[in-house]
Amino acid sequence: MAKHPFHDVAIVGIANSEQARVLEGHDSTTITFQAVHRVLADTGLGPSDIDGVAAGQFSGPLTYYMRSGPSWRSHMAPSIPIILDAASAIAAGQCHTVLVAHGSAGVYTERASTAPWTRPANEFVVAYGMFTAAEFALIARRHMHMHGTTPEQLATVAATIRNNGHVHPDAVYHGRGPFTPDDILASRMVADPFHLLDCAMTSEGACALILTTRERAQDLPNTPVYILGGACDSFGPSYQHPPAWDLAGPSGRNNGYTGRWAAQKSFAMAELGHGDVDVCEFYDPFSFEIIRQFEAYGFCEEGEGGDFIMGGRIGPGGQFPVTTDGGTMSFSHGGAAVQQLQRVIRGVEQLRGACVTSQVPDAQVAMCSNGGAGALFTDVMLLGTQTP
């Protein structure tokens, strides 16, 4: 049997910087560097151990200031795709130890407007007042029309995730709850069917990861976490065209279930099934997206996601606990990218058994995701404690 492509790759370091609504005295560069210092401390590695950098616009500065050159450098988006790129580079022998990082601070200052990264400038949407909540609402509305999904089901997702953040001491919205679904429904409407508390918040922060070879991982202090599977589904650029559920080409594969094919590839690569997943660190830009992902990834049938998430299934102690740090709704949402990497960081924390709150007992397999149908893409990654 062929060796798994990521057999010799391990995630050995993770770190979050401070996270806050506003990080006084920081800009995106300084907060990213804080996360880098923390991830180096997490691993015991130094800049001279790094020979690859994958950090979006910070790749150049980090390479220069760490004097890590000549080093490998990724040009992928700093989310799940950049981790897969880093793992591929290590597997191919392009480099042996990659620093992944991203952060954002001081970017969102015009608070009368929605955050700048949420506002499209394309000519076919710019004049119609679109921003991410409206884009994702058009996806959710279509599902509600087709399948009878209810605002109460959406609110149950939001309350579950916000309560995970409520108890997490490092969450930006620590202590803001607890929330019931009725609390979600009582918050003001932003873009029907999304109330304020159905939506991601905005904050500032950074995070970082380090990947290295399986061999090098044996000499490092942390339990290595392995990439069992991963893949990316894209249907085009985000926020430039109508976010239609039924957008599809000749394949018939539709944007409404973006992520389905990435999940299929990931499960096949991992040789695992849905029942093997212990924790679902799903990306939560809006409450409906969790319902959509359970359907897209095949945890339940099409149209049944609303019922699937009820009855405690996705909460603490449930069959498929979701977004256990509070996600973008409560833990942090630093901008266009950092919070996407944080889904993977939380997955690694779960598999290390290192979560201070909402630890899933004996978690062996974590499923992490990024994106969403409102943005025309979803990326998926399966992490595990066993070498693939």
Next chain:
Amino acid sequence: MSELLQPQSPGIPLPVPTVFSQPYWDGCKVGELRYQRCGDCGAITMDPAPACSACFSANLHWEVSAGQGEVYSWTTVWRPQTPAFTVPYAAVIVALDEGFWLLSNLINYPVDAVCVGMRVKAAFVELSDEITLPYFEPAS
């Protein structure tokens, strides 16, 4: 009856046409909703594009839509994207009868009565010398 959805006032950000979308915006200025059809396979491409989204042929030509369709999905927005926008407004994806989607706003309709499947027609509103926007309003 609840308040009627209105078009936005001048001052909102406006489209910047490209080389291949300019005929679409020229059409709006004369009250025509134009779309592209492929001369090779006959499929419709929308939003305007440099190639057919069914067969990728560059042999596209412009046709004029009857401007009639139905609401495919909608959201009423209560938190404006920027202060330039007046709330509430309703963002809609309209499925035109010819067989393409268009993102727009719904006007001249009660804010609490929008629904999937409602029949709508194009309504053109001039926002600047260069840009006339296609909105949609109830068909009857």
